[in-house]
Amino acid sequence: MNASSVGAEPSSEPTPLEVRIHRGAHEIGGNCVELRHGPDTLILDIGKPLTAAWGDVVPLPEAIGFDDNGARPLGVIISHGHQDHWGLAPQLPSDIPVFIGEGAADILRAAEFWGSGVDLHEAGHLHDRVPFTLGPFTITPYQADHSAYDAFSLLVEAGGRSLFYTGDIRGHGRKASAFEGLLTDPPSPVHTILMEGTSFRVPGTDPGTDPEPTEHLGCPETLTESEVEVELADTLKAMTGLVVVLGSAQNIDRLVTVYRAALRSDRDLVVDLYTADIAAATGRPSIPAVGDAWPRVHVFAPLRQRVRVKESGEFDRVERVKDRRLFAEQLRERAGELVLFGAYQGEIPSLIRDGLLAGGAVVWSMWDGYLGEPSGQRLQKVLQAANVPLIQHHTSGHATPADLVRLVDALKPEVVVSIHTEALDAYASAVGGVVQPHADGTWWTV
Ligand SMILES: [Zn+2]
Known part of the structure; x- marks a missing residue:
């Protein structure tokens, strides 16, 4: 019309x-x-x-x-x-x-x-x-x-x-x-x-309050997710110990990127309970999730999540992933064969205390502006004191x-x-x- x-x-x-x-x-x-x-x-x-x-x-x-x-x-x-x-x-x-x-x-x-x-x-x-x-x-x-x-x-x-x-x-x-x-x-x-x-x-000016900044017009530094995957895989290959990738569980593209980088470096992927739930919620068989279809995906539950489950009484949340759970002893035994992805920022001090990050690294896979916030600054101090490298792999x-x-x-x-x-x-x-x-x-x- x-x-x-x-x-x-x-x-x-x-x-x-x-x-x-x-x-x-x-x-x-x-x-x-x-x-x-x-x-x-x-x-x-x-x-x-x-x-x-x-x-x-x-x-x-x-x-x-x-x-x-x-x-x-x-x-x-x-x-x-x-x-x-x-x-x-x-x-x-x-x-x-x-x-x-x-x-x-x-x-x-x-x-x-x-x-x-x-x-x-x-x-x-x-x-x-x-x-x-x-x-x-x-x-x-x-x-x-x-x-x-x-x-x-x-x-x-x-x-x-x-x-x-x-x-x-x-x-x-x-x-x-x-x-x-x-x-x-x-x-x-x-x-x-x-x-x-x-x-x-x-x-x-600085990137300001942008949660996910990109580069200037025509600037070649804006990576594709596939390029982030390749660069992360190089980091994983270079490390002899456990690598923890800190990123948003709801960024499913990044979950796939980390999983694929893990395979490229012959490591298994370990996620937290929240990330496991989000991956399952996509309902998409092509998204790595915790279950029989994905033998190289495991779960390591951070303390705060275990407490949350206990307080809620919803024990099915750990019961349904029990076949895939890893504990600190297994992280230590298999450190060089694993990469953790998800909500592990609060867990870093205890991973350091338990010696699990020796020869490993923490990868920052979010907007770098968050590193300037108090929690990001605390993280950097903790890693510097323990001599654990902090490496950035991210795209907007x-x-x-x-x-x-x-x-x-x-x-x-x-x-x-x-x-x-x-x-x-x-x-x-x-x-x-x-x-x-x-x-x-x-x-x-x-
Ligand atoms: Zn958005």
Whole structure:
């Protein structure tokens, strides 16, 4: 349908598709976008700012109609399972339907026991390039390559206009084919892209609060996940003792990377109870998990997790992995044949005390900014005192500026609106005159 033909009278204006960013126009994190078509509204992401701690209460954005007085949105679509995109969802009125990828929802449910997830009680799931409608809105999810599992970009069409919201996206992870597929077979027409810009930098500044920084435009240092795998394997081969890789269990790409690097160096993978639960929650047979199908995957439970299980009384959590459990004696006996991955940062002092890291190393496989935080500084001191090397192997969850420019070139929008960025000038100068920024809280038309 041609946009000019929408409406009761040929001479009347079509109902516009309007947008306002509630949070995220000028910051990385806390994404929340409201779409409006006539009396109907839709929410894309309902994130918590990265500056807020896990337990902090941040109010829902005002004026969305979440209170009892306003018109309720038809739904909340969550692009992926990072807290800066879903963190305020538990505060939503329960009658507003929530949609998210099934794997992402299952991971968050599995993470709830371990204090880093939630049951979203979602009303439906997103599927790659399968459109669905909510009132006047047609939503088509596009699988996105990102450091969160089961992530999507979202095409939203209403009244003959279309908005493509990237969510968080990259082109150098294990789902790079999804990114390339988007470039070669893009939705059309896309009138406006609402595009993340995490990797743009204010010249001459530090990476700031970015959880996953990347390098500058065209800079060759942005590694692919496959390159991280090769470099990590080299480290594992060079070490004679136990190697502990500290990373996010919910970064499934990285779990696969560490597993593959372990095999390349003829080591077995050992994960903590939380990581084991997350891997199982993907429901994907190709993801390394604890069980008969993966004889080279084992479990070593950190003290804090054992305490949590004991206090909860949910002993099935250790019972179901008992055939695969290793204990400190076995880590010592097989130190040079193993690599630990997951939530082991709190366990490092006791591993050192027990002599388990002799000839080994700790690998930092997260954003290096966390090393500057108090817990990261404590870790560095402990490792220095014990003469255990700390080695970094990581790549960002966010597209390089060069890949973002490729995305814009492929989708050929009339307008690009920035979100999830702290460097608007760098963003605009790289992407060009098509960029039209909008402040948080202001309405604009697609
Ligand atoms: Zn993300």
